[in-house]
Amino acid sequence: MSIHSLPLTATARLPRRALSLSGWLDRESVFSWLMMALPLLFLAALVGYPLVYGILLSLEDRPVAEPGHFVGLKNFITDFHDPIFWRVAVNTFVYTIVATLLKMVGGLGLALAMNQDFRMKNLVRAVLLLPFIVPTVLSTVAWMWMLDPAFSVVNRILIGLGMPRPGPSWLGNPVLAMISIIVINTWRGLPFYGITLLAGLQTVPPELYEAATIDGASGWQRFRFVTLPLLKPIILIVTLFSVIFTFADFQLVYVLTHGGPQNATNLFATYAFDIGMGAGQLGLGASVALMMLPALALLIVALTLYMRRA
């Protein structure tokens, strides 16, 4: 480190940078805030404002196309006395938890299967991601046809395998309808899980497996004590992502069952849509949507903190 150069550069820089407009613009903080101003304004206007406005709406009796008036927490009290609301809450939790568990286990299986050497591996990986790429609505329509009451190909395969006719009514039976939306959500999200975990698996140094093998670890023990601990951060982050967006899922259910039969598959998002858009009760609908917020906020804060640390 040179003692003499420090005051020299300091005096040399001062007149050039600090006094002119271009010098001011070149200051890190000025440049940064000017650069970020437009996107931040955009997000404030179209995310921040609607979020706050949504909270205000939830405190209003607000039929569509009419001015609303403030009713305090009345909408939330209505929700709490609404048996369908509780059904929706239970549905959403069941859907989120079961689908996430299936994606986690299936995705891990997919990653382990793909983490072997075989020909055309890149092609297989690309093809396996297709369910995740293709617009959800379009693939859900295909599933709807596969589960059609009269012409279900799934049932015809099952009958071919010996199941008695006419086979289950997938979308007509409350329990089967819930199973159906869980399976389709899993079908779509599993490749995302699998390929992300595969990338994690590929970063595990082979020496660790060799060392474990020399120490006499079995295949299961290598998985349990080497693979799993190293994958834990990735599993956690993927799971949080998956939980947030399964919890707030809309399109799959809207297209496949519309929340039916008898609200058996209605979720927060679809129920809020029914009330807000279908019945035109913007305030009450906003209150249903906002009931997602406590659980979501918890997850979002957890994930944001975690991503920042990583």
Add this chain to the structure above:
Amino acid sequence: MVTGQNPIARLVRVWLPVGFFLVLALFPFYWMAITSIKPNSELYNTHLMPLLVRNPTLKHYVDLLTQTSFLRWTWNTMLVAVVSTAISLVLGTMLAYPLARMRFAGAGLIAMTVAAIYLVPQPLLFLPLADVINRLDLGNTLTAVILTYPTMLVPFCAWLLLGYFKTVPKELEEAARIDGASRLQTMRQIFLPLCTPGFISAGIFAFTLSQNEFLYALIFLTKSSVRTVPVGVIAELIRGDVFYWGQLMAGALLGSIPVALIYSFFVEHYVAGLTSGAVKG
């Protein structure tokens, strides 16, 4: 990993599980394709073996393209996806560059806010947004979705690009600064040209997310002429309780092809973005 096994053990270890996942992933697409080329007489005949087609026909495709506005919906979808992706890449870069390179008070807070906004799901916003769009008199215009899609795409692009920008070495920028370039010149002329792979990753994701979007399009676009493919297919090919399965499957397949094509060209960029830990599933 394990090598030198006999072929049967290999078959069981590798191709049995991989084959299972392949069949699971691909069957719905196979079923889409085969349904779309079956004549109605085969489609609704339960005595025929369903997995094969006997007399393939393009009738459903012809009907789809002539009797519905499918081409119009495809054009709308493309236009909206391209424009909102472009907007999101520009705005995302404007957020990500300072966050990746500059030191200023509040940087950490802004980064956290952007990440949190990215995680706010649409169902939380759609009712108030519908009212905002109504008041702006933008209902039934493509502007409504071009404005609202970036609400999820900007934070996403910013987050993905932020990760990418941090991997680009700083030396070139420092050299340009010493040569007297302003920060803006350094960013535009030196830094951004180095980031093409990052832009491709973010761009493909933003493009597929726009193609996939349904809720905003469903609410804001209720006239056939402005609809996107997902909304058009759901709203106009399902008429009451009558399903035109041949046309529906033709539409689902055709609607999936643009995304699948773009994806197949850039699959490595896609996977790179996917595994960077910024994608929701």
